[in-house]
Amino acid sequence: xxxxxxxxxxxxxxxxxxxxxxxxxxxxxxxxxxxxxxxxxxxxxxxxxxxxxxxxxxxxxxxxxxxxxxxxxxxxxxxxxxxxxxxxxxxxxxxxxxxxxxxxxxxxxxxxxxxxxxxxxxxxxxxxxxxxxxxxxxxxxxxxxxxxxxxxxxxxxxxxxxxxxxxxxxxxxxxxxxxxxxxxxxxxxxxxxxxxxxxxxxxxxxxxxxxxxxxxxxxxxxxxxxxxxxxxxxxxxxxxxxxxxxxxxxxxxxxxxxxxxxxxxxxxxxxxxxxxxxxxxxxxxxxxxxxxxxxxxxxxxxxxxxxxxxxxxxxxxxxxxxxxxxxxxxxxxxxxxxxxxxxxxxxxxxxxxxxxxxxxxxxxxxxxxxxxxxxxxxxxxxxxxxxxxxxxxxxxxxxxxxxxxxxxxxxxxxxxxxxxxxxxxxxxxxxxxxxxxxxxxxxxxxxxxxxxxxxxxxxxxxxxxxxxxxxxxxxxxxxxxxxxxxxxxxxxxxxxxxxxxxxxxxxxxxxxxxxxxxxxxxxxxxxxxxxxxxxxxxxxxxxx
Amino acid sequence: xxxxxxxxxxxxxxxxxxxxxxxxxxxxxxxxxxxxxxxxxxxxxxxxxxxxxxxxxxxxxxxxxxxxxxxxxxxxxxxxxxxxxxxxxxxxxxxxxxxxxxxxxxxxxxxxxxxxxxxxxxxxxxxxxxxxxxxxxxxxxxxxxxxxxxxxxxxxxxxxxxxxxxxxxxxxxxxxxxxxxxxxxxxxxxxxxxxxxxxxxxxxxxxxxxxxxxxxxxxxxxxxxxxxxxxxxxxxxxxxxxxxxxxxxxxxxxxxxxxxxxxxxxxxxxxxxxxxxxxxxxxxxxxxxxxxxxxxxxxxxxxxxxxxxxxxxxxxxxxxxxxxxxxxxxxxxxxxxxxxxxxxxxxxxxxxxxxxxxxxxxxxxxxxxxxxxxxxxxx
Numbered sequence: 001x002x003x004x005x006x007x008x009x010x011x012x013x014x015x016x017x018x019x020x021x022x023x024x025x026x027x028x029x030x031x032x033x034x035x036x037x038x039x040x041x042x043x044x045x046x047x048x049x050x051x052x053x054x055x056x057x058x059x060x061x062x063x064x065x066x067x068x069x070x071x072x073x074x075x076x077x078x079x080x081x082x083x084x085x086x087x088x089x090x091x092x093x094x095x096x097x098x099x100x101x102x103x104x105x106x107x108x109x110x111x112x113x114x115x116x117x118x119x120x121x122x123x124x125x126x127x128x129x130x131x132x133x134x135x136x137x138x139x140x141x142x143x144x145x146x147x148x149x150x151x152x153x154x155x156x157x158x159x160x161x162x163x164x165x166x167x168x169x170x171x172x173x174x175x176x177x178x179x180x181x182x183x184x185x186x187x188x189x190x191x192x193x194x195x196x197x198x199x200x201x202x203x204x205x206x207x208x209x210x211x212x213x214x215x216x217x218x219x220x221x222x223x224x225x226x227x228x229x230x231x232x233x234x235x236x237x238x239x240x241x242x243x244x245x246x247x248x249x250x251x252x253x254x255x256x257x258x259x260x261x262x263x264x265x266x267x268x269x270x271x272x273x274x275x276x277x278x279x280x281x282x283x284x285x286x287x288x289x290x291x292x293x294x295x296x297x298x299x300x301x302x303x304x305x306x307x308x309x310x311x312x313x314x315x316x317x318x319x320x321x322x323x324x325x326x327x328x329x330x331x332x333x334x335x336x337x338x339x340x341x342x343x344x345x346x347x348x349x350x351x352x353x354x355x356x357x358x359x360x361x362x363x364x365x366x367x368x369x370x371x372x373x374x375x376x377x378x379x380x381x382x383x384x385x386x387x388x389x390x391x392x393x394x395x396x397x398x399x400x401x402x403x404x405x406x407x408x409x410x411x412x413x414x415x416x417x418x419x420x421x422x423x424x425x426x427x428x429x430x431x432x433x434x435x436x437x438x439x440x441x442x443x444x445x446x447x448x449x450x451x452x453x454x455x456x457x458x459x460x461x462x463x464x465x466x467x468x469x470x471x472x473x474x475x476x477x478x479x480x481x482x483x484x485x486x487x488x489x490x491x492x493x494x495x496x497x498x499x500x501x502x503x504x505x506x507x508x509x510x511x512x513x514x515x516x517x518x519x520x521x522x523x524x525x526x527x528x529x530x531x532x533x534x535x536x537x538x539x540x541x542x543x544x
Numbered sequence: 545x546x547x548x549x550x551x552x553x554x555x556x557x558x559x560x561x562x563x564x565x566x567x568x569x570x571x572x573x574x575x576x577x578x579x580x581x582x583x584x585x586x587x588x589x590x591x592x593x594x595x596x597x598x599x600x601x602x603x604x605x606x607x608x609x610x611x612x613x614x615x616x617x618x619x620x621x622x623x624x625x626x627x628x629x630x631x632x633x634x635x636x637x638x639x640x641x642x643x644x645x646x647x648x649x650x651x652x653x654x655x656x657x658x659x660x661x662x663x664x665x666x667x668x669x670x671x672x673x674x675x676x677x678x679x680x681x682x683x684x685x686x687x688x689x690x691x692x693x694x695x696x697x698x699x700x701x702x703x704x705x706x707x708x709x710x711x712x713x714x715x716x717x718x719x720x721x722x723x724x725x726x727x728x729x730x731x732x733x734x735x736x737x738x739x740x741x742x743x744x745x746x747x748x749x750x751x752x753x754x755x756x757x758x759x760x761x762x763x764x765x766x767x768x769x770x771x772x773x774x775x776x777x778x779x780x781x782x783x784x785x786x787x788x789x790x791x792x793x794x795x796x797x798x799x800x801x802x803x804x805x806x807x808x809x810x811x812x813x814x815x816x817x818x819x820x821x822x823x824x825x826x827x828x829x830x831x832x833x834x835x836x837x838x839x840x841x842x843x844x845x846x847x848x849x850x851x852x853x854x855x856x857x858x859x860x861x862x863x864x865x866x867x868x869x870x871x872x873x874x875x876x877x878x879x880x881x882x883x884x885x886x887x888x889x890x891x892x893x894x895x896x897x898x899x900x901x902x903x904x905x906x907x908x909x910x911x912x913x914x915x916x917x918x919x920x921x922x923x
Contacts, residue, residue: 335821354827361824374815378837387833388823438819 007209008034008094008177013069013079015052015061015233026052028233029069034177034209039200041212041224041241043256045457046428049233050213054179058090059083073177092122095170097163099182104166105154111138111165112150119172137168141198159321160191164198171202178203181213188320188484193528193535196223200536215457217256221245222532229253259458261465261491267509268313268494275478276309276332276364276446281340283324283331283502301327302338303502307480309446314472314479316493316510318486318525324502325482326369329448332480333364344446362392365439369451371431375423381434382419385409388442408437412467429460433467440471448480453488465492486529490514498522573917580913583906590903594726597719602702605716606871609707611675617706617714617891623676628653628698635674639667644691653677653698658691671696706891708881714892717873718899724874725903728789728858729851735793736850740800741843745835747801748808749827759805762798770795770857771864778866785868788861792854803846807839841918848911852904859900875900 015027027049034040044050056067057078071078073089081089090096098104105114115137116130125133131150138146141164154162163183170178180199184192196219203210212224220227220241227244229237229252237250248254283302302324309315319325331338334349334357342350349360368374375384385408386401396404406416412433423431432452439447449468453461465488471477483489489496490510497507498521506519517523527535574580598605612622623631628648632655636643641657648654653671657663663685671680671694680696705714747758777791811817811834820830859876861867868874875896882893 330818333822335818354821354824358824358826361822364822366819366822368815368819370815374819376816376820376834376838378840379833383833387820387825391824391826391829435819438823442823 005036006033007036007074008211009070009072010053010057011070011072013053013056013067013071015049015056016066016068017062018064018066026065026233027056030230030233030235032228032235032238034211036176037203037207037209038226039203039210039212039224040226040228041214041220042228042230043214043217043220044230045215045256045459047232048230050230051181054096054181054211054213058094058096058179059086091118092173093175094177094179095173095175096179096181097166097170097183099185105162107154109153110150111152111154111157114154115150115165115169115172118169122173133172134168137172138165140171140202141165141168143168158191159187160195163187163191163195167195167198167202171206174206175208177209177211179211179213182215183212184219185214185216189486189528190320190524192219193532196532197536199223217245217260217458218529218532222536229256255459259462261462261488263469263491264511265314265469265492265494267511268310272310272312274308275311275345276307277343278305278307278332279341279343280304280306281328281331281338281342283327283336283338301502302331304340305497305499305502305504307332307497309478309480311445311478312472312476313495314481314493316489316496317480317482317499318484318489318496319499320484320525322501323499325484325499326450327502328499329366329450329480329482333366333448335366358391362388362442363445364448365442365444365446366448366450367432367435367439367452369454371428371435371455372423374435375431377423380420380422381405381409381426384423384434385419385438385441388438392442404441405437408441409434411440411471412437413463427460428456429463432456432460432464436464436467436471440475443475444477446478446480448482450482451484452481454483454485461488468492486514486525498525570914570917574913577913577916579909580917583909583913586902586906587910590722590906591726593719594723598716598723601713601716601719603713603716605712605720605873607712607716609701609711609713611711612701612703612707613711614709614885614889614892615703615707615711616889617704617895619702619704621700621702623698623700628676631674631676632671635670635677639670641667648698651698651700653696655694655696656691657694658686660690662689663692665692667692668694668696705895706889708878708892709885709889712871714878714895717878718875718896720872721874721878721896722899722903724785724868724872725855725858725876725900728785728792728874729855731786732789732793732796732854732857733847733850735790736797736800737843737847738797739794740797741804741836741839743797744801744804744806745808745831745839748805749812749831749835751809751812755805759802762801765795766798768795774861774866783866783869785872788867789854789858792857796850796854800843800846800850803842804839807842808835811835811838845911845915845918848907848914852907852911855900855903855907875903 010030010032012029012031013027014025014029017024017026030053032053042050052061052065055061056065057071061067067079069079073094076089078086078089112131112134115134116127119125119130119133120127134150135146138149143149143161143164149157157165184195187195199210200223212220214220224241227239227241228235229244229250231252237244237248237253244253245257248257281302282300282304285299285301305328307315317325317328327336330336332342334342334352340350341348344360344364349357382402382405385405389396389401389404405419409416409419414430414433414437423434426434453464456464468479469492472479479492481489481493493510495507496510496513498505498513498519500521506513506517506522513522514526517526615622625648629646632646632653633643636655636657639657641659641663644656644658646653646655665682668680668682671677676698677696678699680694682692683695684693686692703713703715705718707713708717743758747755773795774788774791777788781787817830817834820834825833855875858867858874859879862874862876863880867876878896879893879900882896885892
């Protein structure tokens with residue numbers, strides 16, 4: 001195969017969606033190409049239209065979308081191609097993997113069936129030949145114990161393994177081009193590194209081209225050779241990875257590059273009063289058991305975690321999904337039944353019921369991860385922000401509450417006029433500001449922030465981090481900051497706790513932990529987060 | 545500092561831009577659904593007909609016209625013109641006058657008569673004695689008194705849907721039965737709504753053992769045969785429509801409770817409920833402000849589907865003879881009467897059936913339309 005050959009060519013593609021408010025132009029005339037065997041990244045924030053281009057080329061647009069322009073694969077025009085002829089190319093020569101490994105496999109069928117069915121349909125193989133091929137593919141993507149995995153159902157696999165299965169399915173018909181649409185966004189950093197390493201290795205072995213769509217610049221830098229930067233449906237800048245990262249010419253690219261969280265927080269002095277003291281907190285989840293029987297199954301989500309929060313301090317809790325960090329945050333606030341001893345300003349609050357906790361709730365606030373889920377869709381922003389006041393200051397009049405809402409919205413940098421709108425009219429970043437306003441309006445002393453920036457684009461993330469910093473300075477707030485994102489924790493926290501499977505693996509002042517991590521687990525996390533290029537160069541071993 | 549710029553992804557994703565609540569969006573989607581909009585119009589017509597129809601209808605639903613039993617539906621007025629004249633001739637024959645002409649002009653009968661002798665003005669009494677003429681009078685008398693022009697009012701009635709076996713106007717009865725059916729539908733659904741939402745939301749929100757006990761109660765009530773329950777009620781409380789349908793509502797809330805409970809359980813795990821808990825909002829407050837408003841979509845859909853169910857149920861009960869009492873009537877009663885007279889008077893079955901079918905279609909289409917409008921993900 002001639003490696004310089006241009007195999008995939010997108011010319012002046014426009015994607016328009018018909019909405020009740022008139023046509024929305026998601027992509028406005030984009031030119032792109034992929035050469036055989038190369039890795040091209042498309043970078044942009046959410047809504048830049050990067051995924052929609054790929055959907056359009058694969059004929060997967062939503063029913064109200066239209067694509068115009070030209071997409072050619074080895075001289076064959078794809079736009080407007082009848083479904084049957086398109087199917088000969090998509091799924092065979094051009095394949096795609098998606099963001100959500102949890103939902104892109106059918107839960108009712110075994111892995112074997114899911115992999116072998118497309119091979120039988122596209123390649124015309126017999127059932128036994130397809131099975132052999134499926135096994136081969138699972139070995140290719142380094143799934144441990146592939147014979148046994150063939151018989152597994154998707155729910156028996158971890159997220160990383162499922163994404164490997166998806167990749168195996170994409171490779172089944174020896175594609176020329178693999179389109180990867182944020183394939184690692186839903187995965188933990190260490191697993192993300194493994195998947196990327198696998199993709200790089202497979203590319204070397206099979207010689208296919210990869211078109212990688214992502215919002216994460218660190219991945220691009222480590223993984224791609226050429227980059228397209230997209231904004232609002234247009235390509236802002238294109239060039240080699242080296243050029244884009246070291247010699248960006250456009251303001252938007254520069255802004256994206258500068259959006260990495262930066263700065264650090266100096267630790268509070270040892271004499272500062274202790275606000276919150278959690279001693280040997282454990283949380284056990286039990287499931288199963290019916291009306292008449294005791295529970296059948298127990299899961300220790302958090303085990304014996306001790307933590308001391310001083311006034312003005314920010315404790316960062318880091319860990320991968322399933323490490324129990326969010327559970328710990330909720331247990332400290334007594335939102336979950338837990339064991340141990342939690343003391344707030346000298347008062348033990350452990351095990352208090354709803355009514356007993358109420359006086360302390362105003363001081364112990366929480367901001368949740370998902371800005372789309374944490375705001376009730378049927379309440380206006382003003383109502384959402386002032387709900388806490390209804391509970392803690394029932395004497396306030398409606399007018400006073402409204403004034404409080406206006407002040408809180410100004411505090412978080414939103415226009416107070418917006419208080420009569422509903423949450424779905426806001427972007428993710430704005431919603432997270434609203435969630436923060438809801439916490440701040442009560443003038444708390446402690447806020448537990450549960451992954452408040454994880455669902456946001458880097459540039460918005462940076463704004464939220466700055467906002468949190470500003471609020472901490474002006475009100476002397478203390479934060480417990482839960483995140484899987486080491487870069488954000490490094491920027492915001494002065495003390496870091498690393499958790500794994502419900503236990504504390506390592507803790508210490510942020511600066512120390514990041515400079516000289518003691519445990520292997522922390523070191524692996526650091527490598528995957530800050531030194532992806534290095535990780536991708538190492539040979540792959542079979543695990544996920 | 546504000547990140548208004550990030551609003552663009554919303555636009556690109558095709559989401560509404562501004563100033564539009566969930567309900568407004570749903571309404572907009574509904575408006576494009578022609579069947580649902582037509583149903584809405586029909587429903588409004590029905591409600592108006594149920595409210596004002598019996599007031600403006602020319603006949604009272606309980607008035608009996610013994611002369612016009614099972615008169616077929618027609619636009620013509622009764623008695624017919626060709627029946628009036630022979631009747632008049634018949635009556636006037638006894639006056640022993642020479643009848644020169646008999647004319648029917650709308651609601652008046654005009655008779656010119658003459659005689660050899662002078663005519664006694666009391667001849668009009670002969671006309672008055674007949675059932676169909678009233679207020680007979682002499683309008684003109686010739687100078688010699690030997691010829692007169694008499695006029696009498698003829699009561700002419702229109703029964704455009706015909707009359708039933710007792711001689712009552714079917715249109716008036718259909719109008720009153722629409723009122724009864726809609727009232728019963730609204731009443732029973734209202735009761736089901738209140739009990740079902742409160743029960744389901746409480747069970748789902750509290751969870752655990754409370755939920756278990758509450759839902760087993762629902763299961764037990766489910767197992768009760770409905771017709772048996774209805775007969776028991778009639779035995780104990782007599783035939784009282786309102787009571788009956790409060791009772792029907794008290795049975796129909798079971799489905800509602802299950803739907804709301806399911807919704808509540810999924811809502812309870814949503815972050816905004818946890819956020820409210822973290823704010824210290826009491827259970828009641830969470831239920832009132834967060835859970836119940838968010839279950840409204842499915843609840844409203846179920847409601848539009850429950851109303852026809854209840855109306856049908858009432859028809860069924862009335863058909864069995866357990867429903868409303870004479871002279872009040874309902875669509876079910878009318879249909880059951882119509883079915884008995886199907887051969888002799890098919891219109892007695894036809895019109896009430898059309899009325900019921902239209903109503904049920906309208907409610908069902910509207911329910912479907914609302915479901916699509918409120919839950920676009922399903923499509």
